Amino acid sequence: MDITEESVQELEQPGTPAARAARRKATALPNDDLCTGCGICASVCPVSCISIVVSESNFNGISRIDRERCTGCNVCAIDCPWFAIEMVYPDGTKKAPAEYDRQLQRQRGYR
Ligand code: SF4
Numbered sequence: 001m002d003i004t005e006e007s008v009q010e011l012e013q014p015g016t017p018a019a020r021a022a023r024r025k026a027t028a029l030p031n032d033d034l035c036t037g038c039g040i041c042a043s044v045c046p047v048s049c050i051s052i053v054v055s056e057s058n059f060n061g062i063s064r065i066d067r068e069r070c071t072g073c074n075v076c077a078i079d080c081p082w083f084a085i086e087m088v089y090p091d092g093t094k095k096a097p098a099e100y101d102r103q104l105q106r107q108r109g110y111r
């Protein structure tokens with residue numbers, strides 16, 4: 001999709017369909033300070049858009065997410081044992097884990 005002045009203006013107006021769509025899809029963002037490089041997120045991502053890369057800050061490496069390919073399914077954020085992945089909307093606001101709490105419970109078999 002080409003980015004035009006009109007499309008940018010539409011995105012900047014809260015409540016327009018484009019703005020709502022842009023905000024709807026939060027994508028995964030790892031926190032390098034919390035990531036242990038365990039690789040669980042990379043193994044559970046349904047679209048394989050997570051890789052573990054070499055890092056000086058961690059012997060195991062740290063996770064890197066191709067956010068263009070991320071579908072926003074929440075699975076990696078749910079499965080990260082260290083709560084090192086947050087779901088972040090394009091406008092930079094964070095999706096509250098409570099928003100996918102039911103999904104979390106279902107996937108972990110709590111109900
Ligand atoms: S599951 Fe969490 S701690 Fe493990 S590599 Fe992924 S982001 Fe890092």
Ligand code: SF4
Pocket residue numbers: 027028044045046047048049050065069070071072073074075076077
């Ligand atoms: S939210 Fe889903 S698609 Fe996106 S990186 Fe995590 S597991 Fe992969």
